[in-house]
Amino acid sequence: MLRIAIDGPGGTGKSTIAKAIASRFGIEYIDTGAMYRSIALKSVREGVNPDDVDAVEEMLSRTTIDFADNHVYLDGEDVGGLIRTNEISMAASNISKLPVVRAKVDAVSKHIASIKSVVMEGRDICTEVLPDAEVKIFMTADPKIRAQRRYDQLVEAGKPADFDEIYADIQQRDYQDSHRDYHPLRQAEDAVFLDTSHMTIEENIEAIERIVKESQDNVEIQNTDN
Ligand code: DC
Numbered sequence: 154m155l156r157i158a159i160d161g162p163g164g165t166g167k168s169t170i171a172k173a174i175a176s177r178f179g180i181e182y183i184d185t186g187a188m189y190r191s192i193a194l195k196s197v198r199e200g201v202n203p204d205d206v207d208a209v210e211e212m213l214s215r216t217t218i219d220f221a222d223n224h225v226y227l228d229g230e231d232v233g234g235l236i237r238t239n240e241i242s243m244a245a246s247n248i249s250k251l252p253v254v255r256a257k258v259d260a261v262s263k264h265i266a267s268i269k270s271v272v273m274e275g276r277d278i279c280t281e282v283l284p285d286a287e288v289k290i291f292m293t294a295d296p297k298i299r300a301q302r303r304y305d306q307l308v309e310a311g312k313p314a315d316f317d318e319i320y321a322d323i324q325q326r327d328y329q330d331s332h333r334d335y336h337p338l339r340q341a342e343d344a345v346f347l348d349t350s351h352m353t354i355e356e357n358i359e360a361i362e363r364i365v366k367e368s369q370d371n372v373e374i375q376n377t378d379n
Contacts, residue, residue, distance in 0.1 A: 166354065194235055287369075
């Protein structure tokens with residue numbers, strides 16, 4: 154089993170990188186943020202207030218979430234195309250502070266990682282979901298650079314983009330995700346720190362590949378010693 158856990162703030166390019174790493178090692182990619190986004194989508198659709206814990210709990214009692222073959226399913230519906238908006242990003246950050254919501258996503262995530270090798274990315278994978286993962290990485294980048302990357306992506310896709318708004322959203326989400334009471338974003342003590350501010354995507358992938366290979370070499374050396 155090879156479990157590669159990657160945590161870090163939003164907009165660091167974790168998804169792109171994790172997907173590439175998964176394909177290079179021939180293992181599955183699990184995007185836990187997509188699961189929080191799906192729950193947020195359902196709450197927005199139904200008008201459920203994320204501060205009303207009873208209402209959220211009731212909603213969760215009739216919700217199934219699954220992640221398979223790079224697709225997230227909300228009650229059986231592939232919602233991948235609906236969850237990448239600013240509204241859903243913020244709603245996901247809001248609703249993910251609730252322990253009942255985290256328990257739901259954790260159960261799905263842990264189950265998948267118990268039956269197959271994965272690259273799993275999110276905010277609390279190294280600290281809470283897979284604390285004994287073979288490889289743990291904390292990936293971050295300067296918030297201004299993350300905002301610029303997002304801005305460039307939108308412009309390239311011909312979509313409306315306002316740098317100041319994007320930068321403000323990134324800062325607010327960073328704050329919320331790292332200051333909530335329950336399972337906040339933080340670097341696990343034994344995670345490798347990777348600042349990707351000045352790396353290209355290819356350099357970033359290579360850096361992670363190196364970290365994975367080094368950790369595998371270490372495991373082999375330990376096994377030989379024993
Ligand atoms: O990684 P992302 O931007 O798709 O995540 C969306 C939100 O979901 C993020 O702002 C906080 C929440 N999240 C979380 O709390 N824990 C995770 N493991 C992944 C995401």
